[in-house]
């Protein structure tokens with residue numbers, strides 16, 4: 001049995017490319033056959049391991065397939081060795097003998113060989129309804145509270161008259177093409193040879209039955225184009241650029257296939273007052289010089305309403321106060337982000353004579 005490539009190089013499974021390279025260099029140096037005390041067998045082993053692990057694609061395949069990969073490829077260390085593989089037949093794979101590779105990695109390989117979604121074991125694949133993509137703009141305030149919106153769509157929905165079956169009065173009969181099997185055998189030629197493949201019956205779309213007569217309302221397709229109002233629940237805390245998924249709420253597929261999904265791309269419009277960074281909110285708060293010097297109270301706007309902030313004596317311009325839990329609600333968990341208030345000291349544009357005199361006195365005091 002082939003040894004583990006990571007073990008051969010003496011690195012961990014999550015080793016970086018640099019670590020692998022470093023380990024390889026060291027070992028190749030040690031085992032080089034030209035060197036005194038070199039070991040050709042070990043040198044080859046190290047090279048084989050390095051060739052797989054240094055190539056990101058090969059490494060991923062190796063990680064995914066593990067020892068199964070080793071058996072199937074005869075240890076050749078690459079997918080190119082696959083064509084010569086012996087020991088299992090395609091009937092095993094496409095028949096229903098329960099031959100299992102485990103891990104599921106092989107399915108990927110087979111789709112590569114046979115083209116996307118090669119029908120396995122007569123699986124009854126049907127077309128899925130179309131996905132619908134929507135773009136929704138909301139304000140920061142709406143993102144703070146969460147909001148539900150109704151959107152009118154014109155889309156393919158399941159025909160109510162026939163319940164999506166396409167059959168008038170839902171009456172069906174056995175499909176004559178596949179005799180109710182839902183699939184037909186077809187000879188497929190590939191670079192690996194000719195074999196029988198089961199493909200979904202196109203007459204009945206894999207259902208094994210066809211309508212006795214077509215539904216008059218949908219002409220037998222099972223779907224009808226209709227206006228539908230969709231209610232979208234936008235959760236509080238959602239951020240700009242996030243996408244909501246409504247599974248099975250998209251278009252209906254003809255002949256009773258699975259429904260598509262709705263994807264809602266959210267954009268949160270920028271706010272004039274509040275700046276959002278993650279779940280924290282930033283705000284600049286103007287205060288007058290005297291409040292900064294003597295201390296005082298100031299009303300600060302937050303997404304949850306106005307809040308009183310105590311300004312301590314000797315507050316400097318640019319000083320930042322944190323208001324805990326006054327930011328955005330967390331989307332995936334409880335609680336809120338924080339709010340950061342940056343103080344900006346403002347200079348009055350108009351002052352009274354008395355104020356002017358007082359300030360002149362202050363000025364003479366060097367303040």
Ligand SMILES: [Zn+2]
Nearest residue numbers: 159162215218
């Ligand atoms: Zn119908």
Ligand SMILES: [Zn+2]
Nearest residue numbers: 175178201204
């Ligand atoms: Zn059929």
